[in-house]
Amino acid sequence: MAIIAIIGAGMMGSALAFPARENGNEVRLVGTHLDREIISESQKTGKHPKFDTAFPEGVKYYQIEDVEAAIEGADLIIGGVSSFGVEWFGEKILPLIPEKTPILTVTKGLIDTEDGKLITYLDYWQDVAKKLGKSLSLNAVGGPCTSYELVAHDHTEVAFCGKDIATLSRIRSYMQTDYYHVSISTDIVGIESAVALKNGYALGIALTIGLNQSERGDDTPHYNSQAAVFGQSVREMSRLLAFQGADTLDNLAVGLGDLYVTVYGGRTRLVGILLGRGLTIDEALAELNGITLESLVVARRVARAVRVSAERGILNTADFPLLFHIDSILNEKAAPDLPWDSFRFEYTK
Amino acid sequence: MAIIAIIGAGMMGSALAFPARENGNEVRLVGTHLDREIISESQKTGKHPKFDTAFPEGVKYYQIEDVEAAIEGADLIIGGVSSFGVEWFGEKILPLIPEKTPILTVTKGLIDTEDGKLITYLDYWQDVAKKLGKSLSLNAVGGPCTSYELVAHDHTEVAFCGKDIATLSRIRSYMQTDYYHVSISTDIVGIESAVALKNGYALGIALTIGLNQSERGDDTPHYNSQAAVFGQSVREMSRLLAFQGADTLDNLAVGLGDLYVTVYGGRTRLVGILLGRGLTIDEALAELNGITLESLVVARRVARAVRVSAERGILNTADFPLLFHIDSILNEKAAPDLPWDSFRFEYTK
Numbered sequence: 001m002a003i004i005a006i007i008g009a010g011m012m013g014s015a016l017a018f019p020a021r022e023n024g025n026e027v028r029l030v031g032t033h034l035d036r037e038i039i040s041e042s043q044k045t046g047k048h049p050k051f052d053t054a055f056p057e058g059v060k061y062y063q064i065e066d067v068e069a070a071i072e073g074a075d076l077i078i079g080g081v082s083s084f085g086v087e088w089f090g091e092k093i094l095p096l097i098p099e100k101t102p103i104l105t106v107t108k109g110l111i112d113t114e115d116g117k118l119i120t121y122l123d124y125w126q127d128v129a130k131k132l133g134k135s136l137s138l139n140a141v142g143g144p145c146t147s148y149e150l151v152a153h154d155h156t157e158v159a160f161c162g163k164d165i166a167t168l169s170r171i172r173s174y175m176q177t178d179y180y181h182v183s184i185s186t187d188i189v190g191i192e193s194a195v196a197l198k199n200g201y202a203l204g205i206a207l208t209i210g211l212n213q214s215e216r217g218d219d220t221p222h223y224n225s226q227a228a229v230f231g232q233s234v235r236e237m238s239r240l241l242a243f244q245g246a247d248t249l250d251n252l253a254v255g256l257g258d259l260y261v262t263v264y265g266g267r268t269r270l271v272g273i274l275l276g277r278g279l280t281i282d283e284a285l286a287e288l289n290g291i292t293l294e295s296l297v298v299a300r301r302v303a304r305a306v307r308v309s310a311e312r313g314i315l316n317t318a319d320f321p322l323l324f325h326i327d328s329i330l331n332e333k334a335a336p337d338l339p340w341d342s343f344r345f346e347y348t349k
Numbered sequence: 350m351a352i353i354a355i356i357g358a359g360m361m362g363s364a365l366a367f368p369a370r371e372n373g374n375e376v377r378l379v380g381t382h383l384d385r386e387i388i389s390e391s392q393k394t395g396k397h398p399k400f401d402t403a404f405p406e407g408v409k410y411y412q413i414e415d416v417e418a419a420i421e422g423a424d425l426i427i428g429g430v431s432s433f434g435v436e437w438f439g440e441k442i443l444p445l446i447p448e449k450t451p452i453l454t455v456t457k458g459l460i461d462t463e464d465g466k467l468i469t470y471l472d473y474w475q476d477v478a479k480k481l482g483k484s485l486s487l488n489a490v491g492g493p494c495t496s497y498e499l500v501a502h503d504h505t506e507v508a509f510c511g512k513d514i515a516t517l518s519r520i521r522s523y524m525q526t527d528y529y530h531v532s533i534s535t536d537i538v539g540i541e542s543a544v545a546l547k548n549g550y551a552l553g554i555a556l557t558i559g560l561n562q563s564e565r566g567d568d569t570p571h572y573n574s575q576a577a578v579f580g581q582s583v584r585e586m587s588r589l590l591a592f593q594g595a596d597t598l599d600n601l602a603v604g605l606g607d608l609y610v611t612v613y614g615g616r617t618r619l620v621g622i623l624l625g626r627g628l629t630i631d632e633a634l635a636e637l638n639g640i641t642l643e644s645l646v647v648a649r650r651v652a653r654a655v656r657v658s659a660e661r662g663i664l665n666t667a668d669f670p671l672l673f674h675i676d677s678i679l680n681e682k683a684a685p686d687l688p689w690d691s692f693r694f695e696y697t698k
Contacts, residue, residue, distance in 0.1 A: 143580070144572075144573060144579075144580065145573055146573060149571055149572065149573040149574075150573065152565075152569075154561065154572075154574050155573065155574040155687070155689050156573040156577060157576075157577035157580060157689065157692055157693065159694075165695070181689045181693055182693065183694045183695065183696075184695050184696070185695070185696040185698075186697050186698040187696060187698050208504070212503065220501070221613065222498055222503040223498060223503075223609070223610045223613045223614050224493060224494055224498040224499065224503040224504065224610060225498075225504040226609065226610070227493030227506075227607065227609040227610035228493060228504055228505060228530070230493075230605065230606050230609045231493065231506060231602040231603060231606030234601060234605050234606070235599070238598050238601075239598075248696075249583070249584055249587050249588075250694050250696060252583060252587075253580040253581070253584045254580060256579065256583050257576040257579050257580030257583070258576065260575065260576045260579045260609075261572045261573060261575070261576035264570065264572045264575075338504070340504050340530045343506055343530065344530055344531065344532040345508075345532045345534070345599050346532065346533050346534070347532075347533070347534040347535065347536055347597075347599060348514050348534075348535050349534075349535040
């Protein structure tokens with residue numbers, strides 16, 4: 001039995017309490033300052049307000065003021081913040097974590113640099129740790145996993161990535177269950193890039209649903225056009241993985257599985273449909289009560305990095321027509337008008 | 350304007366009459382002996398009995414007895430038979446086609462040989478033509494396209510493959526519309542393999558839907574497990590394309606787009622769901638009124654070829670756990686019990 005502290009009681013952090021606790025570990029779920037009500041309600045009812053199912057018996061709940069007590073003696077810290085909490089996690093939480101305690105984060109995203117590179121959040125936090133004079137074991141979860149289906153014990157395949165395979169193996173031993181299947185990989189850039197890159201592309205696929213709704217006034221799904229955009233996403237994601245030096249088959253499989261689940265599972269789908277119907281990004285976000293979407297941030301950053309790298313002669317923007325169309329919808333309020341003909345290829349063997 | 354004869358009035362052959370005729374070509378739709386009622390009804394009503402939309406004005410309909418008149422003067426012959434009509438098409442139709450007239454077939458599938466190879470239908474027909482002492486231009490359509498969504502003018506991306514790029518370009522000029530987008534490739538083995546291989550895998554993804562229905566008694570889709578099987582399908586399909594000497598990014602994108610559409614679009618999905626619920630293959634086919642499914646044939650052939658090639662040391666069966674599980678359900682009436690843990694990987698950079 002291990003002691004696992006989860007920092008961040010959003011849906012994904014909280015969902016990991018299920019396999020963690022069911023494996024017999026002591027689980028301490030800590031809300032951030034944004035999760036105050038989630039923790040209060042969980043303390044009272046034993047249930048996360050957004051889940052249908054109660055937490056497993058025995059999970060302990062902590063408000064942020066008690067985070068140090070939660071970290072005390074922990075064998076694993078799970079970072080459960082969204083990409084909007086990345087800086088906060090670096091500033092407030094990393095200083096509290098002992099060097100020997102591994103960290104596993106669920107935060108998906110990439111940060112673009114001025115010279116057109118895309119770096120992972122683990123890179124970013126590693127720099128923060130270095131400035132604190134600390135050496136931390138930073139690991140991350142990637143792969144297709146929606147929180148509510150993990151809670152429902154649907155079979156789920158994910159990959160843990162980090163620098164040290166033995167540490168990854170130990171973290172897996174805490175977390176893996178008969179429904180939560182864990183691969184391990186030291187290719188941090190590969191796994192983290194694969195699962196971040198899919199965001200803009202999921203939005204692109206969902207666009208076709210909204211486009212068909214507005215053009216036909218019906219709710220038929222029309223999978224031919226979804227599949228066409230999916231196929232183009234395979235091309236562009238694979239090229240971006242190659243740009244990251246990480247175009248292995250496993251990375252691509254993790255990223256495409258994640259793309260598949262994101263088209264169906266999340267808020268990105270809803271935004272994509274609204275944009276496809278012709279709403280501007282501001283109108284779409286207003287309709288969705290101003291929710292902030294990680295996927296939009298990542299799509300913009302990736303487009304920016306590709307543009308800079310193209311100016312430097314490293315990439316060719318013509319290889320990414322879908323990415324740039326999505327970017328123009330998000331940043332220039334362009335109308336959804338997928339560049340179908342640019343998805344075609346002509347190949348002579 | 351060209352003259353296009355379509356031999357086979359099933360759904361896919363008939364759907365191609367839409368872009369063909371809308372481009373101003375003369376279109377002659379010929380039913381096989383199995384399509385007699387389809388042709389009679391189309392002659393009477395101008396509508397295919399399985400489509401909601403009438404054919405474009407001016408399509409001409411022929412019973413099989415008039416096939417020679419339909420072929421006379423044609424600039425393109427479209428072969429619209431299913432894989433169960435492959436031999437018939439070789440025996441009865443190829444002898445009627447002049448050498449100068451290109452053929453474009455929609456038939457998806459592969460044939461396994463005794464020494465563990467997988468050959469395309471174009472290879473098979475090329476052999477038939479050779480025995481007839483003829484040299485024919487055999488081309489094929491691959492890519493994600495369900496017939497009823499092509500009829501609905503949903504944006505569709507396909508690839509035409511054949512030996513000669515100039516011929517492919519000419520066929521594309523007859524067929525391409527503002528919603529039917531056509532890539533061209535001389536990699537016949539790559540395109541044909543990609544779109545055939547996806548069949549068993551689509552069934553594997555659909556299994557999870559039925560498994561969840563029987564285990565939970567609900568109709569929630571549960572996309573985590575679908576995505577997990579999708580990710581494993583990416584791995585196995587890519588390995589099989591490599592086995593075929595054809596693992597290019599475009600071939601993979603065409604195959605995965607086709608996998609995506611097949612999970613949602615067709616009868617393979619229905620069979621997969623029934624098998625996932627625990628029906629045997631015979632019970633599932635009985636429930637579906639004994640329909641014969643091309644996808645089951647392909648899955649068996651591919652599994653057989655992989656097994657023979659593994660015995661010869663060319664492939665490793667451990668790389669294909671999903672394929673062999675599907676094969677055991679189809680051939681040994683095995684219960685659906687996906688080998689989740691064998692989908693995991695462990696990678697040290």
